[in-house]
Amino acid sequence: MALRRVLNVSVAQMGPVARSESRHKVVNRMIKLMEEAHQQGSSFVVFPELALTTFFPRWDYDDNDELESWFEVNMPNAYTNRLFECAVQLGCGFYLGYAELEEDSLGRKQFFNTSILVDTKGCIIGKYRKIHLPGTDEPVTGASHQHLEKKYFDVGNLGFPAFNFQGGVFGMCICNDRRWPEVWRVLGLQGVEVVALGYNTPMENRYGLSKLTDLSMFHNHLCMQAGAYQNGTWVLAAAKAGVEEGIHHIGGSCIISPTGEIVGICKSEDDEVITAECDLSEGDKIRETIFNFENHRQIKYYGSITSQTGALKPNN
Amino acid sequence: MALRRVLNVSVAQMGPVARSESRHKVVNRMIKLMEEAHQQGSSFVVFPELALTTFFPRWDYDDNDELESWFEVNMPNAYTNRLFECAVQLGCGFYLGYAELEEDSLGRKQFFNTSILVDTKGCIIGKYRKIHLPGTDEPVTGASHQHLEKKYFDVGNLGFPAFNFQGGVFGMCICNDRRWPEVWRVLGLQGVEVVALGYNTPMENRYGLSKLTDLSMFHNHLCMQAGAYQNGTWVLAAAKAGVEEGIHHIGGSCIISPTGEIVGICKSEDDEVITAECDLSEGDKIRETIFNFENHRQIKYYGSITSQTGALKPNN
Secondary structure, three states, rough: EEEEOOEEEEEEEEEOOOOOOOHHHHHHHHHHHHHOOOOOOEEEEOOOOOOOOOOOOOOOOOOOOHHHEEEEEEEOOOOOOHHHHHHHHOOOOOEEEEEEEOOOOOOOOOEEEEEEOOOOOOOEEEEEOOOOOOOOOOOOOOOOOOOHHHHOOOOOOOOOOEEEEOEEEEEEEEEEHHHHHHHHHHHHHOOOEEEEEEEEOOOOOOOOOHHHHOOOHHHHHHHHHHHHHHHOOEEEEEEEEEEEEEEEEEOOEEOOOOOOOOOEOOOOOOEEEEEEEOOOHHHHHHHHHHOHHHHOOHHHHHHHHOOOOOOOOOOO | OOOOOOOEEEEEOOOOOOOOOOOHHHHHHHHHHHHHHHHHOOOOOOOOOOOOOOOOOOOOOOOOOHOOOOOEOOOOOOOOOOHHHHHHEEEEEEEEEEEEEOOOOOOEEEEEEEEEEEEEOEEEEEEEEEOOOOOOOOOOOOOOOOOOHHHHHHHHHHOEEEEEEEEEEEEEHHEEEEEEOHHHHHHOOOOOOOOEEEEEEEOOOOOOOOOHOOOOHHHHHHHHHHHHHHHEEEEEEEEEEEEEEOEEEEOOOOEEEOOOEEEEEOOOOOOOOEEEEEOOOOOOHHHOOOOOOOHOOOOOHHHHHHHOOOOOOOOO
């Protein structure tokens, strides 16, 4: 039996989520978006990073209980159950980003910026925990806003797994991961045909680099388009967009083909669904010719990529 | 004494070089281009890949002497001496791509697609030998043209060295290398501030992927812009352009800033010089913040990049 190799897939961009907005209300919005995706014929929809709440790492918390209130201990849970049920009813799998609190049998807690892949039976078939945490582990004095992901999250401990899903090979990453070519390559080396990702990207550069601020949308797309082309994969990228608690986040949620072309893009900075027909085999020719890794990669000369973290200037 | 950190740099695109065109004539063209670069205030100019001859790997040769006639045994030599002298006279260093034949003391020959970095004293201070050889090691039946780099060249054996040059850190690569993020990262891990490269890129995709043909200029720039931004480096890229022996090569030679923006681009498909003022420190902020490798890279999860050449699909 031939596998189904053409999928309709959707990206569900979300507008701002207020600090006071309940998970119940947010899930209502997500169900509406999933229904739209379904109406557009989709069997898979990508939601943003940390989709269930406001982007909470922008604040410093004195109160640990308040901090932990942003995290999910179980998934699905009382709030997200309806989303999983909806996936079954509509036959629409999804990617969901959320903050995950894991407690082991000794009561030790770990905190991850997590995404999951959920199938049309409502089963979690894949999990990823964000590895490239941006920002700082302490508040920055004088910054227009904080970005404390390095304080609140542990570095993901699952690597970059790929999954057989809906007849193709799916990978995941989250937000800042998309800027790192290493992420795309580790996924590409597993033959991914679709990479799903969510992001929350403030428009304003916190380091006062006004020029980089102007370029935030360009950089967003540049990294994903290069990752798509250089690994012959579809990219489905969902932003949480718009002005959230006074901070303007870029939108530009998009669907990128294995040629690196943007084939669908959100026009708003609000809740919005875009859909594309996605031939999972479209990247084959790229992976068999110009980016045939087996034929062309020369790993003997890539050593420093895995042996060395920071840059070392030449001595000559 | 503060190092000079702002340079005027040029890219010297070249139009077609006919199979019958002598090296003497080609060097005349290159001297004219170097003079133009000098008039534009430059202290460094980048010439294309295999600049001294036509792009000879497009043919299959019965005659080994004919094949070897495209290679340089010594550098500089009788043909290129004048270019080196000109560099001294004008105070203009250069990057030159050429085919290099190296014979060891036992008479064993090796063949490389090579580039060199030449300073304003006319000294070769750096050499690179192309590592990502495109094309095939045997002629392809029915192809519109051949691309036999894998037949005629050995894989470069010098890695991706970086050099202290003109007050900055310079790296080199050649043509197809620019499509591989590994190349940019290995150079980035040496703190490169400028990457010089030459290319010969046929517009027509040999694999009959007409869609990729339309996208050849997009892919050319996409890979270089991503490499520039993700490593905070300037890129100086020189094409051999136009219709050469019936094959149309893309132009689009350009100067890319560390933000990934194209700040100068050739308009023609012929001999043409573009120049930009290049602040070698412009990438510092990028390398100190969003792409601070020491802070953000997680090499523990990059293992397959260096342990595995080809792609392996997941078993789950």
